[in-house]
Amino acid sequence: QFFIYYSWRHQLHSETQQVRVRRLGWHWLWVLVVVGVGVTALAQMLNGLDGFISDALKRNSAVYESLQTLTGFGLSGPLLEASTVVLQITAQLLMIRMFAAQWPFWIATNVLTIFAWSLVLLTTPDSAPYAVPTLLMWIAFLINSVYGAVSWHRGAKAA
Template identity: 25%
Template sequence: MTVTSGPATAPQSFWRAVYADLFLGYTRFEKIFYPALILLQVVFAIAYPTGIVGSIIAISGTICVALVGKGRISNYFFGVIQNVLYFWLSLQAVFYGEVMISVFYVLTQFWGLYTWRKNLTPAASSSAAADSATKTEPRDVLTRRIGIVGWLAILAILAAGTWLYGLLLQELNSNQPFIDSFTTVIAVIAQILMVYRFREQWLLWITLNLAQIVLWLTSSEPGSLDIVVMYIAFIFNSVYGWYNWSKLSKPVSA
């Protein structure tokens, strides 16, 4: 009598896919670069313990952006962890713009997960899968780029949004209202570009990360230095993310 393993293969396939998404398909450089970014956060958290919340935000956030840079859909799991805790820390620091953007980030994790799942590199053929049942190839997101018209629209929205939102935050007595406003508006734009898989997000993230370092250096909340170190790691990752997505992306019409 032949015993089949039908339904039992489903969870096995799921965990193989998770493992492949997290650990397979990296270049030699990426095998050094990404762990180094994560290790930086771990070492800083151990050497300068300023708060467990800040440390978890920094570590989970670095893992998240590293996976985004590689185009891996598992980034959204770590994104939820990072941004739920970032909401709490920003509230304590009275950075109301950061509080609001963290809520937006959490919601867009699910939006991005839906969008990215529909735009992954094609899976291996069924015949190939049958020949190698224990091997699962990672599937990266399909990336694209925008043109000059898109950039002009982005800059116009950024300028108007920063001014208007800064006035609102000023009325709410937020710390550093216009820096807070700038980081919030540029983050919204960059996150939308990420959800829709545009490489231009990375230039906005670089600008945002520099502004975030200035913002969090003004805070005396426990865990603030962890956030500063996290954003330093984000800058390095954003530079490589721009390079990597530029190789993979294709131009699209407005």
């Protein structure tokens, strides 16, 4: 948080004191490659650790089992989990550099996480005391991300 504040503070427009919104250009291709490789690598790692960790993490266990039942594909749970982690890291790095391209990554993270928590709620109804507030939080994050995407897109057009 402090690094982002410091980085943004030194990138403000001198006259308006507004953040300089940047577009990603052709570099988006590299971002997608890194995201793809990161998701695959992390999914393989999570799949290897699944039996060890899933007992401690109720959400992962419920999501992994539900996804495997729905898809018949054992790696679908770790892929979902890895996707949200890698997308969040990518979005955070893009945010540090003030790229408007961060918002699709935040939106994708929120949609995937809402899907995961919805699965938990549907497959484990007794999870409602912790799943419903968490689901509502991620829905609020999604609304914020859509608002941020629209605002930054307008700012990038004006720049």
